[in-house]
Structure formats: C-alpha cells, structure tokens
Amino acid sequence: MPFADALARVRAGADPGKEAEALLAELTPEEKLWLLDGDDDFWPGLAEMSAGYNLRPILMGAVDRLGIPGLRFSDGPRGVVMGQSTAFPVSMARGATWDVTLEERVGLAIGREMRAQGANFFGGVCINLPRHPAWGRIQETYGEDPLLLGEFGAALVRGVHRNAMAVAKHYALNSMENARFTVDVRASDETLHEAFLPHFRRVVEEGVDGIMTSYNSVNGEWAGQNAVLMEEILRGRWGFEGVTVSDFIWGLRDPGKSLRNGLDVEEPFRQQRASQLPALLESGEASWDDVDRAGRRILRTQLAFYASDLEDEPSPSVVFSAEHRELAREVSRASIVLLKNESVLPLKASELSSIAVVGRLADVPNTGDHGSSDVRSPAVTTALQGLSAALPGVRVKRATEDGAQAAAEAARDADAAIVVVGYTAADEGEYVGDDATADPALLALYPPAPSAEDPSMANGVMVGAMGGDRASLRLRPADVELIRAVAAVNPRTVVVIVTAGAVITEEWRSSVPAVLIGWYGGVSGGQALADVLLGECDASGRLPYSIPADESHLPFFDRDATSIVYDKWFGQRLLDRDGVEAAFPLGFGLSYTSFAISSVSVSAVADESFTATVDVSNTGSRDGRHVVQLYGVVSADDFPRRVLLGFAPVSLPAGSSATITVRGSVRPLLRWTGVGFTPAATEVVVEAAGYSGDPAAATVPLHL
Secondary structure (H helix, E strand, O other): OHHHHHHHHHHOOOOHHHHHHHHHHOOOHHHHHHOOEEOEEHHHHHHHHHHOOOOOOEEEOOEHHHOEOOEEEEEOOOOOOOOOOOOOOOHHHHHOOOOHHHHHHHHHHHHHHHHOOOOOEEEEEEOOOOOOOOOOOHHHOOOOOHHHHHHHHHHHHHHHOOOOEEEEEEEOOOOOOOOOOOOEEEOOHHHHHHHHOHHHHHHHHHOOOEEEEOOOEEOOEEHHHOHHHHHHHHHHHOOOOOEEEOOOOOOOOOHHHHHHOOOOEEOOEEOHHHHHHHHHHHHOOOOHHHHHHHHHHHHHHHHHHHOOOOOOOOOHHHOOOHHHHHHHHHHHHHHOEEEEEOOOOOOOHHHOOEEEEEOOOOOOOOOOOOOOOOOOOOOOOOHHHHHHHHOOOOEEEEEOOOOHHHHHHHHOOOOEEEEEEEOOOOOOEOOOOHHHHOOHHHHOOOOOOOOOOOHHHHHHOOOOOOOEOOOOOOOOHHHHHHHHHHHHHOOOEEEEEEOOOOOOOOOOHHHOOEEEEOOOOOOOHHHHHHHHHOOOOOOOOOOOOOEOOOHHHOOOOOOOOOEEEOOOOOHHHHHHHHOOOOOEOOOOOEOOOOEEEEEEEEOOOEOOEEEEEEEEEEOOOOOEEEEEEEEEEOOOOOOOOEEEEEEEEEEEOOOOEEEEEEEEEOHHHEEEOOOOEEEOOOEEEEEEEOOOOOOOOEEEEEEO
16 A cells, blocks of 8 residues: 555655655545544544543544554553553652663563554653642653653653654643643743753654643643744754644644644544634635645654564563563662661561551552553552562551551551551542633534533543642641651651652651652552562662752742743752752662762763763672762852753672763753853863762863
8 A cells, every 4th residue: 555655665765754745645635634633533532531541542644545554642651551551650750760771661661562552652751840849740750850851751762662653742831730721831942941841852852753732821822833832943943853743632722823833633533623624724724735744744753653673563462461560560669769767677577577557558559640641550569468478477467547546556566667658649640620621711622512412521531530739748647647656656667658749758757767759659569669678679769859848948839820930940950049958859869788989080072962980889788779960060140050960870789889981961051042052151060979969979070
C-alpha cells in the first residue's frame, strides 16, 4: 500500500519529509482533514471514556485506504494505562534515583508493553517544572530542576523509542491543576528560556516525536493555539520536526486559529475541527496550506518512526511480566530517600522477633492518582505485604486503620515500629471537577449533542477520584497524632511517607529516630521498602527537590487563580536567594554508609558542555551507592546563586574509591538576552557534591 511503499523508500535512504509530501498528494481533501483529529466521534468516544479511560489505543488519523496507521495513543507516565500493565514508581520517585540509565530501561519496558497492546504513541513524557510543591500532578514529573527534568525526559524518550513514538507534555507552564482550564500564566522571555523551557528543548534534541500542549493560557493565548510557543520557539528556534497535539477535549478554543498557529492534531475525538473546519475552509477563514502543513508533519513523524531502529514485535506476555515487576522493584529500591536515621536502620532481620506495621496506608495498594496516568495493575504489593514476606519467622503486628491508640498498642512491645502515612489519590492528583466541566466556556467546545445525549454527561469524565492541588504540605493531624503516639511507646519508630511532593515535617520529625520518603512505589513498592528497611540494599535515593522548613519560604500559590505571574525563583533557587536554609536541600539523602569526594577537575567547555573528573570514596563499612552532583556557583545579579550542572550515580564496595567522569552542561549558567544566550559570569565555581550546598564539596573554577 502507499504508506508501506513510502516506508520502504525511507528505510532505503529516502528523505521522510519528501515521502510525506508525496503521500499527502494521494489523500483526498476529506482524508487530509481526517488526519487532524481523533477518529472516534465525540459523543460515542466520550461515553466510552466515561466508562473507562484509555482501555484501548485511542486512534487518530488512520487512513485504511492508503495503509496509514495513524497515531495510536496510550497514556502514562508511570506505565501503560491500557489493559493490566506494570505500574512503575511514579516519575518523581524515578527522579529520586538520579539514574538516567535506569529510566531508559523503564522506557524500554513501557514501550514494549504498549506496543504489545497495539499502541504506537506514548503520551507520558511529563516534564513540567513544579513551581510549587502543592501542584496536584507533581507525581507525573521528575523534580524541581530544569536540567534534571531534561535528562530524565530524554532518557524516557530513548527507552520508549525502540517500540513507540514518544510525546512530551504539557507545553508549557503547566504546574497548577485545579485552575488549569482557566488560568493565564504570564512569564517573561527570560523566565521562559532560563527556567521553564530548557527541558522541552532537551527532549526535542533527543528526538521526541510529539509535543502535547497544555490547557492553560500562556501570556494571554491558550497554549493549544499559541504561535509563539509552537511556531516561533518549538519549530523556529529549536528545529522540532515532529507532531504537535492538544491536550484532551479542552486543549484548544478556536479550531481555525489552532491550525494556523501550529497545532497539528486535536486530541482525542472528532470535535471542534470536524464540526467547524470545513466551513472555515470554505469561507477562507482557514487555509488548505495550513491543513497540508499539518498533514506533512503527521505523516513524516510516522514514516520516520517506523523506519527507525525498532525492536522485534514483543509478545503479549511482556505485559505485567515478572521481568518488569522486578524492574519496578529495582527502581523503587533506588528511589527511597532516607531523610533521618539515628542508628535505627537498617533493621537486622536476625534480631527481630516482632515488628509493628501501622498507619492508614500500610496495607493500601497505593500507586498514585486515578486520573489519566492511572495504571490498572492486577496486583500491587503493599508495605505490610512486603515486610511480612521478607520476615517469615517474625511476628508482624498491624494496625492499619486511623487511630493513634490502636497503633500505639500494636507498637508497644514490638522490636521496631514502621509507620506508613501520607497521601492518596483523594489528596493529590489530576482534577476534573464539576466546577470545571460545568463551565459554559468549556461546554461551548462540544459539538451539538445527539437528541438522545445530554451535554452534562461530559461531567462524568474522570470525575470523583481526583485530589487536585494539595491544600496542605503537611501530614493530616490524625497522622501526626499517630506518629507521636507510636514514638512515645517505641524508641525504634520508623516513619515512611507516601507522597510525590515535598512534605513539611517540622512539627513531628524530632520525635522519631528515622524518616524515609517511600513515594508511590509501583507494583513492587512493598517489597522494595522491605529491601531498604532490612538493609538488603543501601538507602540511596536523593531528593529531586528541596523541602522547606515552612510554607512561607515558597512562591505564592493560589490553586483557584485565574491569572498568575511566574518568575525564575522557586525551589532551592528561591531558598538560596532569600538566604533561607532548607529543611532538606535539593539532592539530599542519607546512606547506610558514608562517602567522601576528595577532588574534582574539569575540562574546557565545548558545545555547551564539559566533563568533570571526580574522585569519590566509600568511607564506611558496607557497600553503598552515592550520587555525585555537579553544581555551578555563580556571582551575578538577578541570577540563581547555585544551579545543577550534571550528576552521576556510583556504586562502591566498602572502603573502596573510584574516579568517575560526570558530564556537565553549562546551559544552566547562561542568561537569555532576547535573541540568544550569554554566560551570566565569565567564571564560576563547580562543586562536586552530595547535595546542593554540601559543605564537604570539592571545588574547581570553570571558565565560560
């Protein structure tokens, strides 16, 4: 068929753009328009989605007459939403591993599972920067730093690419959940290019196939029809050649304008474009040239993907396979961050006769929110199950309901008490509430309803289980009461916090000897937690964000805002600017051993990067894993004092040393001028450190 013939020529060396042009010429006008949105009619598609989101690939732009496969969408990012797939730890947990090689392996597994279920278009490379830790979907992204976001996004793209097209989202400035359909986010060009766009540029350089626009407005124009974002920056400045797609249902407001300003595909149904574009083209308000431009991009993206170095077709048996569950366990182990440890951990199984496992989340299969990223794994190992399996000869006492008294009774005579508290989908996550979908401005985006349908049925789409933006950065009062009650009767109390974003712990942390962040740990999270608590592996996760000591140290946040200004001051950068000490800085995490970095040297800068040679030693008595982090210390007005430049994990046997090479980027040291970048200073100090602001860091000057 024509698509297969064109693909064969691309594989033989033909230019995919020219082959897309020739293929486009074979399409009828109706088929060209068919490429520009989803294949399912709006109301039947909405009814199916209301019954279960993304149960099968969502098809967009398939043309059977010419053999064009179309974009077959599967959501993410913690795994494949379709079927009963493997739920990996959420992206923020994976960011806490600081291991892009591990993330690439996760991407490979996700790509195999989605391809085995008929999809080819993965909408799960979420790299939005969380300006404030209350953001409800913070679990879907990797951390607060642009460089960390870019490198992890690039790694996921590389892994997925062997089996599917990869789509990065949500472009741009999406870090508010409750107000995402209404808020206008304003930011200067300097703020955009220095803080909120570098990670999108990085995945474009890695070869990402698609960019999904965000719901919010950016500087007065909806992102799904924003020419500055899509045509001027994404394509004109960065050279992106893939396909742009809208976020679902409410992702654009004007079908003609969105096409003219660079949006290729309206997702996921035949909606505004199907009902309005023909008349707009007839009247001249929309242009066939823009239709052809989008069509070329859509076809070229598919041809380039299918001509790339793909794996052999995976078997359906890869879905929720033992191999992928074990990978999820490996990732979860590496992600768990030890914040405090007063000689309690690791627990020695041989010295335990009983333990208490308490808290409302101790036996809950809690892998994250229930929105578009929800993965329906057939089994999830809870903390209680993981610890019980790892301690077959130990009495495990449980109190898994709210209630401080019952928890204290269970913990009183135990050799150790594990308290599992934190959040669920009711507390944070994707939000589509009645206040949003009853908005007349959003209802006006739907095509006319069949007489048998009621437009209000749209309110049922993914409503009811979403927490939205967090109302508080602290644990529930009932959780704090439980922690204090258990700590009062058991001196070996370990608190495990289930969360995605930062949790302020000042009011209770001093009462317990050990605190960990366990994250939403995926299908094997309970086993991984047991591995870390019992010392089967080192505690080696590192914070992908800073944790403040007080909410007043954070940027202003109003989850119901209709307009907000973003600047480049957030997270660790804001704390540094204001001279405020973090409770736990960016990159922080304790280990069961100790490490020292004795020296660092750097190469000259070339192509916006350099290499650092770092001598690191395991100075403790057991094997361990450290993360060497490179920071640039800058003296410049209106510029962050310290920025992340690179990182690399290293595993070392007890008492051993190694010399490792860490790639550093100088992009975080550059200032936007309006037409390009220039160094913020001619010379900076590079720190090879264990975390941001580490007083034991080794240093060396770097000339820019």
